Amino acid sequence: MSTQNLILNTDSYKLSHYLQYPPGTEFVSSYIESRGGEFEDVLFFGLQAFLKAYLSRPLTSADVDEAEAVAQAHVGLFNRAGWDRLLQKHGGRLPLEIEAVAEGTVLGTHIPLLQLRNTDAEFFWLPSYLETALLRAVWYPTTVASLSFACKRILRAYLEETADDPDAVLPFQLHDFGARGASTEEAAGLGGAAHLLNFLGTDTMSALRVARRYYGEAMAGFSIPASEHSTMTAWGRAGETDAYRNVIQRFAGPGKIVAFVVDSYDLWNAVDNIVGAELQPLIAHSGGRIVIRPDSGDPVQVLPELIERLMAHFGFHTNAKGYRVLPDFLRVIQGDGVHLGSLPGILAALKARGLSTENSAFGMGGGLLQRVNRDTMRWAMKASEAVINGRPREIYKDPVTDPGKRSKSGRWAVVAGADGCEAVRVEALAGRANLLRPVFRDGELLVDDRFADIRARAAEGLAASLAHRRPSTA
Template identity: 55%
Template sequence: MTEHNLILNVDSYKASHYLQYPPGSEYVSSYMECRGGEFPEAVFFGLQAFIKQYLQQPVSAADIDEAEAILHAHGLPCHRAGWEHIVEEHGGLLPLEISAVPEGTVVPLHNVMLQVVNTCPACFWLTTYIETALVRAIWYPVTVATQGREIKKIIARYLEETADSLDGLPFKLHDFGARGASSLETAMLGGMAHLVNFQGTDTVSGLVAARKYYGADMAGYSIPAAEHSTMTAWGKEREADAYANMLDQFAGPDKLVAVVSDSYDIWNAIENIWGGVLKQRVVDNGGTVVVRPNSGEPVKIVTESLERLMRIFGCRVNSKGYRILPDFIRIIQGDGISRRSIPKILQAMKKRKQSADNVTFGMGGELLQKLHRDILSFAMKASAIRIDGQWHDVYKNPVTGPEKKSKRGRLALVCGDGGEMETIHLEALGDCENLLRPVFRDGRLLIETTFDEVCQRAEI
């Protein structure tokens, strides 16, 4: 298979759909929405990446030959004449128009976020053919960015209650998810989507994606950090030497270094190494040593680690009445972190009068991998068809699944009288501004969005 054969970037049954539409079909209009789910609103993100990666490379005659051979062997027809029309009349570029809200826009559930329609009547079948690739390209970064924004709101609330400022918020959730992602492209898209809300990451491919698709010079940051192999390579009897080497190599004025400290006994590491033989070096290092407990029940581990570090190194009480470690030491918890455990940890810290400023969270599988399309009930559905010059509504309304009822007609998204977004029929737009803007038409990207713009729109 050629690298990006769009004809094969599809569910099998799509190959037969060109034969299933009514005679006289000219245009099909489809839309995307989040039909429900675990969050009240969704951050729209990822369309520009898909367009640049997949829709600006023309379909070729070789793609058609390959697709025909595979689909026929697979037991399906191949619309050779339709794809040859696209190659011969449109230079291989898809005759589609995609309109969408600006990327980074926060859209309440049950509203249209994107709409697709073919621009050539001979290609009425193409609108729904692209569904497989387009939905997959969008639901995942939307879900990662949406979950991240909800976590950001939780952390912000606890910082407002227990810290002097929100200055540290952009670095409170660090992406540890690269190795747990299902593919490099997953890590790229998910890692990039994380950076819409936070600036801390160890997923380098997410930085590459933000630069490639959205022009971000540098979208995220990290610090030197230890892993178990680099600590245990010294042997248990030389654990203190391993930690001391981390200080030798990376500590200093205004520098941060993170050291995983649970290879053998986290309590011994805190009490007798960081708080014992290396205590004065930690105090005098000029930057910040970040201790990573890393294993055990997260609520207990975080609060207990903080209590011990505060007893050893002291603490101050901030203006909100909560205790905070000296600037030279902090902790990062990177095990068992999820959107459900974070508020439990922060609530336990609050109960013990520990400021949320003491901790950073590292999140792996829960950030990039333990997500699915149904978290936001993400769907793309046909809503209108033009047959012999006349537009008709298209919709589904299953009596056995009313939650799957789809919208009818060509759609627009507007701000209602109360400032809330509202989906209406395009014909009812009048003088209102349609928040869906044409972004792609006939192989061309019409609006170039920067990563900074995405982040600004998504800000809590």
């Protein structure tokens, strides 16, 4: 039995839908979009991984047999003739065309990211059958990418106000700590890779595999040697100084960066009496950079106090923008209590005390990879056109009880406008380039994008986003 079976990668009610379309139905066209939600910017990512991992694999008779056994026992119904015909006529390859904007594109909500329809009239039921798998493949990595993008806009805005060289700091200022909080290894990989469109720091190694396997990136992200509480507390409370010294002696050095956690017992004792006193010469002359990590308490209170105490022991300089900065050999990473909602408050607290936000990097765990769901950006895949007996019919939903769920009708295109991407009807293209480009047809991948190119598009999108909607840090 295969670990993947696309026929069963659906919702139960889809098993009966092939019998519910009007007689004479030949083609069905559907699209996926964000209908709004928490973010203004949508950073598209993840479709290519799904196409390579799932849709490019031909179905087999074993898949059909397994699906039939499950479906008949589950709901008493299965489209055996349809799936057998797909095997016979197309060798198990899906007779579909999928158009999509280029991954890494930043666009607004209510704009189709992709559009699909069947290429063979016998399989009119196939596009909507794939809704469950395809929508899930798009909404999760795109939502994480968009969340990470929103964090990047906030971090950059504060760096521009408080740091001399934002571009030198920003790529590593938000680090992915989310692997253990993700629901599955696949989710960690996809979400982690989505984050790496915006930043270079990660501890989610599954993300590196996704970027390598599906996007041709040899190394998408980087990390450093760092401690955890078990490696610190194993020395015992009396050995706390030795624990820190061991990390510094084993991993620090010219051009190297190492981090260790300092709140296993008494954070302020560790900062004032161990880091700032007993180990002060070792840290100041390591030749590289030591990163101190608090891991408890309210970061709005703890982080500024920690940085100021470190400055009392190690000194600081005032940059050209008038904000205090720790010596280059010393930084802080805040990895607890960081999420999109808390980040502005933490940054504002640093700024209010005259501290450059370049003093600290941030680690985000569950708030990055797991504190999202389909409703975060109100994702939907909806059918918008059917061809019945050779005649196109626009189809849509328009519930009187929720106008926000009104769907689009007809076939759609995406074009570049003065303020970014715009959705237009296909018949209204008027010679403009359609950014919905074919990426998959009849089982074949038509576009194989590199991670570096997707990253570059995301960076262009950030520049455009900042130009149009610069956030206030007041």
